[in-house]
Amino acid sequence: MSFDYAPFFRADLPPAAVRWSGFPEYNFVGGHNDADGVPVEALATALTNVMQRDGKRLATYGMGYGALGYGPLRDSIAAMLEARAGMATDPDNILITTGSLQGLDLVNGALLAPGDTVIVEDVSYGGALSRMRGLGVDYVGITVDEDGMRMDHLAEVLAAQKQNGVRPKYIYTIPTVQNPSGTVLTVQRRRDLLDLAVEYGVPIFEDDCYADLLWDGERPATIRSMDQTGQVIYCGSFSKSIAPALRIGYVVADWPVLSRIIPLKSDGGCGALEQMALAEYCPSQFDGHVDELQTLLRGKCTVMVNALEEQFGAAAEFSAPKGGIFIWVTLPETVDTDQLAKAAAAQGVLINPGSEWSADADSGRRRLRLCFGHPSHETIRGGVARLAEICHAEFGVPVRGANVER
Numbered sequence: 001m002s003f004d005y006a007p008f009f010r011a012d013l014p015p016a017a018v019r020w021s022g023f024p025e026y027n028f029v030g031g032h033n034d035a036d037g038v039p040v041e042a043l044a045t046a047l048t049n050v051m052q053r054d055g056k057r058l059a060t061y062g063m064g065y066g067a068l069g070y071g072p073l074r075d076s077i078a079a080m081l082e083a084r085a086g087m088a089t090d091p092d093n094i095l096i097t098t099g100s101l102q103g104l105d106l107v108n109g110a111l112l113a114p115g116d117t118v119i120v121e122d123v124s125y126g127g128a129l130s131r132m133r134g135l136g137v138d139y140v141g142i143t144v145d146e147d148g149m150r151m152d153h154l155a156e157v158l159a160a161q162k163q164n165g166v167r168p169k170y171i172y173t174i175p176t177v178q179n180p181s182g183t184v185l186t187v188q189r190r191r192d193l194l195d196l197a198v199e200y201g202v203p204i205f206e207d208d209c210y211a212d213l214l215w216d217g218e219r220p221a222t223i224r225s226m227d228q229t230g231q232v233i234y235c236g237s238f239s240k241s242i243a244p245a246l247r248i249g250y251v252v253a254d255w256p257v258l259s260r261i262i263p264l265k266s267d268g269g270c271g272a273l274e275q276m277a278l279a280e281y282c283p284s285q286f287d288g289h290v291d292e293l294q295t296l297l298r299g300k301c302t303v304m305v306n307a308l309e310e311q312f313g314a315a316a317e318f319s320a321p322k323g324g325i326f327i328w329v330t331l332p333e334t335v336d337t338d339q340l341a342k343a344a345a346a347q348g349v350l351i352n353p354g355s356e357w358s359a360d361a362d363s364g365r366r367r368l369r370l371c372f373g374h375p376s377h378e379t380i381r382g383g384v385a386r387l388a389e390i391c392h393a394e395f396g397v398p399v400r401g402a403n404v405e406r
């Protein structure tokens with residue numbers, strides 16, 4: 001008999017965790033990266049070198065750099081943001097976080113209260129939407145087309161909110177390789193978005209964790225780089241560009257905002273070893289690494305696109321993403337991807353049902369997100385084939401038959 005903790009747990013805890021039982025055979029969820037794309041040797045060498053030089057800093061919380069994080073890492077992030085994203089940044093405006101998820105939690109912690117309203121893209125990162133729901137925050141979705149968030153719709157919604165006396169707490173956007181649509185917000189729309197945000201006095205929260213993985217077209221300047229007044233809070237991450245298990249992300253904001261966020265970061269600082277390794281590695285090797293990673297991921301994306309075309313034919317509608325690690329697929333109306341996800345999980349295929357990645361869950365009911373960053377080419381082909389079989393068994397889609405073109 002074990003002690004019964006049930007009466008002691010807080011009443012509003014989330015549902016209990018399920019014990020980890022390993023990845024399924026076909027895992028198309030989660031922002032995992034290509035295993036061969038992790039620069040293991042170079043990171044190990046970087047860590048050895050930096051530890052030999054600077055390791056005694058581990059004796060203090062914050063390594064002697066205060067709450068913002070390891071100084072040389074903030075310097076190298078600032079240099080990369082300037083060179084790669086056209087964003088001149090003071091390293092003292094950068095806060096290192098435990099992945100960008102901690103960045104989301106900190107920004108939410110500083111800005112959001114139950115009953116608040118936030119504006120999001122109508123398809124958006126499930127982890128951001130679930131956090132908002134958990135905080136009792138309402139979100140309003142703005143239509144995303146092939147060029148990202150539509151500014152005519154945003155203007156309409158902001159005007160309507162204002163008329164109802166609502167000033168949204170922020171506009172959350174993933175402008176570059178949007179999650180899940182894979183779209184890139186055009187430069188003109190970035191300017192229009194900032195203009196609208198200024199007109200209505202609403203902050204922008206720019207989540208840019210996929211921008212380094214853009215392979216189709218030039219990376220547009222960040223929205224924050226266009227902002228003169230500190231209205232845009234920016235967050236980035238090394239999860240997608242190097243490795244998610246490092247758990248290193250960052251928030252970029254002006255001091256009036258950072259100074260209110262820092263007191264909420266009560267973890268005593270992020271892990272020192274990963275900060276030090278990245279600081280040593282990035283200045284000389286990040287650009288070359290990311291070029292190689294893009295080639296790997298682009299190859300997997302092509303395999304995924306071909307597998308979908310082969311297995312689902314016209315039943316699967318999608319646009320090949322412009323970068324990143326996932327593809328957003330729409331199936332015929334008769335398909336319910338919540339049901340499909342359950343049936344597929346039972347047969348070793350994990351997918352993200354569209355309802356969890358849509359501001360309006362119902363509108364995502366026939367959509368799904370498939371991540372291709374981690375699985376091998378063979379696994380992608382095998383998994384999509386099995387998914388098509390399961391979908392056919394559940395919904396008769398895709399249509400099968402000797403003389404039916406798929």
Ligand SMILES: Cc1ncc(COP(=O)(O)O)c(C=O)c1O
Pocket residue numbers: 030031098099100101102125127174179207209236237238239244247248249
């Ligand atoms: C848009 C977006 N933001 C933030 C995150 C969190 O990433 P991490 O905490 O690993 O940096 C993810 C992960 O998939 C994401 O897709």
